[in-house]
Amino acid sequence: MSLIQFFLKQLNEESETTCKMLARVPNDKYDWTPHVKSMDVRRLATHIAELPTWITMALTTNELDFEDNSYESTFVNNTGELMELFERALVDGRSQLIAENESTLDEKWTLRSGDTIHSVRTKGEVIRMALSQIIHHRAQLGVYLRLLNIPIPGSYGPSADEATFKPEEATV
Numbered sequence: 001m002s003l004i005q006f007f008l009k010q011l012n013e014e015s016e017t018t019c020k021m022l023a024r025v026p027n028d029k030y031d032w033t034p035h036v037k038s039m040d041v042r043r044l045a046t047h048i049a050e051l052p053t054w055i056t057m058a059l060t061t062n063e064l065d066f067e068d069n070s071y072e073s074t075f076v077n078n079t080g081e082l083m084e085l086f087e088r089a090l091v092d093g094r095s096q097l098i099a100e101n102e103s104t105l106d107e108k109w110t111l112r113s114g115d116t117i118h119s120v121r122t123k124g125e126v127i128r129m130a131l132s133q134i135i136h137h138r139a140q141l142g143v144y145l146r147l148l149n150i151p152i153p154g155s156y157g158p159s160a161d162e163a164t165f166k167p168e169e170a171t172v
Contacts, residue, residue: 002099002102003102003105003124004097004098004099004101004102004105005097007055007097007124007127007128007131008094008097010131011052011055011090011093011094011097011131012094014131014134014135014138015052015086015090017138017153017154017155017156018048018086018134018138019083019086020153021048021138021141021142021145021152021153022045022048022049022079022082022083022086022141023079023083024145024150024151024152024153025041025045025079025082025141025145026079026148026150027077027078027079029041029148030042030045030076030077030078032144032148034143034144034147041141041144042075042076043073044137044140044141044144045076045082045141046073046074046075046076046082046085047073047137048086048134048137048138048141049074049076049082049083049085049086049089050073050074050085050089051089051130051133051134051137052086052089052090052092052093052094052130052134053089053092053093054093054126054127054129054130054133055092055093055094055096055097055127055130056092056093056095056096057126058109058123058126058127058130059096059101059104059123059127060096061109062107062108062109062110063109063110063111063112064110064111064112065112065113065114066112066113066114067112067113067114093130104123105122105123105124105127106122106123106124107122107123108120108121108122108123109121109122109123109125109126138155139155142155
């Protein structure tokens, strides 16, 4: 299996769980935050929904300079808009995970703010990081939802909120 095929498989698999998690965000909690240093639900969920577009950015550019490209996330008002944003981002990210891009995965990609270089990675490493960020922030959203008493969907098996989960059978 090529790396492009692997990344596409990972994106497709993780998107199923991510979709279930994003769908649980209640419309009346978008401004809620668990702590003053934490993102609010809107910002966190929108970030998760937009992350597949980093695949396209990694494969079609050589860098992101925050000084030249100020980032403004899409503003969503409800879960319907959030789910539409995620679906558009998935289409975008999947569109670049094609065989022709396999040869570009070892090319360097830079994250900077003007003269300050934050990281230099290969394009393949940036894609892996984007996929990891989806998983990481999805887990963070799960904590938010738990604090709001919203049942959590399972990720790699049933969650404690699902009827099939039996704590006495759980193993590490």
